[in-house]
Amino acid sequence: MYLYPLWIRIWHFLNAALFLVLLVTGLIIHFHGAGHSGSATGLTGAIRWHNATAVMLLADYVLFIAGNALSGNGKYYRIRKRNFWSDVLLQAKYYRKGRSGGEKEPFPVTEEQKFNPLQRLSYVLTMYAGFPLLALSGIVLFFPSLEFWNIFGISGAELSDIIHISMGFLLTLFLIIHIYSFTLVPKPGSLLRSIISGYYTREEE
Ligand code: HEM
Numbered sequence: 001m002y003l004y005p006l007w008i009r010i011w012h013f014l015n016a017a018l019f020l021v022l023l024v025t026g027l028i029i030h031f032h033g034a035g036h037s038g039s040a041t042g043l044t045g046a047i048r049w050h051n052a053t054a055v056m057l058l059a060d061y062v063l064f065i066a067g068n069a070l071s072g073n074g075k076y077y078r079i080r081k082r083n084f085w086s087d088v089l090l091q092a093k094y095y096r097k098g099r100s101g102g103e104k105e106p107f108p109v110t111e112e113q114k115f116n117p118l119q120r121l122s123y124v125l126t127m128y129a130g131f132p133l134l135a136l137s138g139i140v141l142f143f144p145s146l147e148f149w150n151i152f153g154i155s156g157a158e159l160s161d162i163i164h165i166s167m168g169f170l171l172t173l174f175l176i177i178h179i180y181s182f183t184l185v186p187k188p189g190s191l192l193r194s195i196i197s198g199y200y201t202r203e204e205e
Pocket residue numbers: 019022023025026027029030031033047050051054055057058134135137138139141142161164165167168169171172
């Protein structure tokens with residue numbers, strides 16, 4: 001089944017690579033700021049890399065949004081089903097028992113259903129809520145003139161910093177679970193292969 005068109009594979013590869021660079025440079029900036037060791041040139045370099053890769057990640061995100069809006073891939077991100085939450089629970093139970101339980105996958109991959117309900121939920125939250133918040137707070141941090149506002153005594157600078165760090169943390173948590181979840185399917189490695197080749201192969205194929 002051809003489920004991952006070239007544009008989504010290019011988006012995903014860039015997204016993953018740039019995210020990792022941003023994570024590392026973000027951590028360097030953070031711990032430098034907290035008074036830990038590290039040279040000033042190291043900090044300048046980390047900020048420069050963080051800024052440059054952030055611009056690339058933002059451009060890549062535009063590709064993701066436009067691609068999903070204009071191609072059929074957007075349908076996999078729509079949450080409409082009335083029993084969505086019970087389906088999420090069903091998938092979570094399957095993951096808990098895992099392959100060792102010998103159960104059949106409750107939501108096998110089909111052309112109509114590329115993601116199981118848990119994947120769908122986590123991808124929607126990550127790409128349409130977490131990521132925009134991370135990007136917006138990052139843009140505000142980059143243009144301090146946008147930090148003029150003050151909410152309940154918390155300055156714009158402080159709030160954008162808190163949002164940026166929290167979203168960075170949550171998306172990193174998503175990434176760890178994202179990768180771990182690929183080991184819980186009937187054929188571990190099948191999903192990794194499909195995001196590279198574009199084709200998903202079922203167990204029996
Ligand atoms: C989406 C695009 C992003 C933009 C526009 C952006 C922008 C920025 C800016 C302008 C800063 C302040 C740098 C300075 O002090 O001069 C910053 C800091 C930081 N960023 Fe990002 N960033 C982005 C993505 C990310 C990602 C993906 C992560 C991690 C997963 C991340 C983690 C951090 C961390 C940890 C800091 C240090 C915050 C602190 O300790 O005050 N950023 N970012």
